[in-house]
Amino acid sequence: MILDKLKNIFGIKNKEQKIDDIVSAKVIAISKSLHKNKNSLEKIFSKSDDLIYRKIYLENSNTSLLLVCIDGMVERDLIADHILTPLQLEDNKGDITINLEKIKEKLITTLEVEISKGFQQLTRSLLSGNTLLFIEGYKQALMIGTTGWEARSIESPASEETIGGSREGFIESIKTNISLIRKRIKTPKLAVELLEVGRKTRTNIALVYLKGVINHELVGEVRNRIEEIDTDGIVGSSQIEQLIENHKWSIFPQIMSTERVDKTVGSILEGRITIIVDGTPFVLIAPVTFATFLNSPDDYYERSITSSAMRVVRYISYVLTTTLPALYLALTAYHPGMIPTPLVLTITESRMGLPFPTIVEVLIMEFTLEILTEASIRLPRPIGQAVSIVGGLVIGQAAVQAGIVSPLIIIVVSLTALTSFVIPVYSFTLSNRLIRFPLIIMGGLAGLYGIFMGWIFILIHLASIESFGVRYLGDFSPYKLEHLKDTIIKVPQGWMTQRPEILNVEDTKKQDIEKARMIVDE
Known part of the structure; x- marks a missing residue:
């Protein structure tokens, strides 16, 4: 009993418990009786009022059939035009015999028709949006492809806006997302492997890669990690990312998430693997490096000189957004001799009469900035923009007039916020925001020495990270000129x-x- 409680605490289950959790794993034989088959489905799908049972009787052939589907997951016109109508037309021809093989091979005109002998496969097929057709006297049933739920139209990616390039972004349909990739990579070497994850959700996952290019060990590693996932359900690609990444406690993302089709296609052509999760527009790309998160799709649509200049600006912005508040604190509190004398006098004058030390001012304004950023994301778009702009101006001006912070602190924090928006990948931006606070504390405690020590720890951590066998800093170490062709600059x-x-x-x-x-x- 104590052992069972410990297993429940740590999420460990016996094999018997895992099987009981999966309704579709209950092996139920298909009966020759339509009534018994209907009762079996009602037992499996108890309290499911959206299931449609349609009994059909073909008078001339003296055949009874049972059609089962889930309302809202099927295309009604497909059922009417490709199942019901052909059956009625065949029955109206006169004294004929209609059997299961004839219905499958000649009458059903949809592209996908399979025969099933057990309710395990039937249950999964029904939950995928297919239609089941039982025939009186047969211990088999037909699974007919009639999927037709509503899907969002293809739009421009909202989270990754660019000036050049494609305006097509991924949507929540895995089939549509795969077709968007196939439309751009027209080769039979483009491999698509379908997996299923989640005891309850049975979420479809596709591994897309280029055969003959990608490292086959990478494909095997990704496939094994996904197949080892044992959870009730997957509702988003971020869950897959967290479950298969190497370093669970690192703040740096080891898998890239993107909505852009062109970015995904470019990664596949380079030899990376793509993970598409049904129900989410965010596609995962692996392996990745530090430099990958600082590259923008616009870099490949502009000339190399302008792209290189923008990348240099991006790297400088990365350093500023993580270090600028800590650097200001260290210079003003510990190393004023490194600042020009007129600027030191200006800073000293602006700080006269302020109640808090510099480190408290910086932390207050940085925390306020984080609140405004989160508020602008959570609120509806028109309100969120007003909160971020008006809130920042009003709070900053009011704080200065009230004598809580100095005007220069507002400039430093504002510049920090602007430089954070330069980073192309949002998940990477989150790690920068977290790095900022420890560096502020270390800069406040030990000045520039504290900042240097902080960055040494960060670089050691970055050097220890791997993304599916690829070192996070592999573009820079060991140093090779060939590796730098598409990093800080773009040749x-x-x-x-x-x-x-x-x-x-x-x-x-x-x-x-x-x-x-x-x-x-x-």
């Missing part, structure tokens, strides 16, 4: 002839080297 497209070496791909050649040289020479 001309004709020079990027090889896929990233750190991915250990089977086919490293991205484009013909001789042709690329001819293009560059011209």
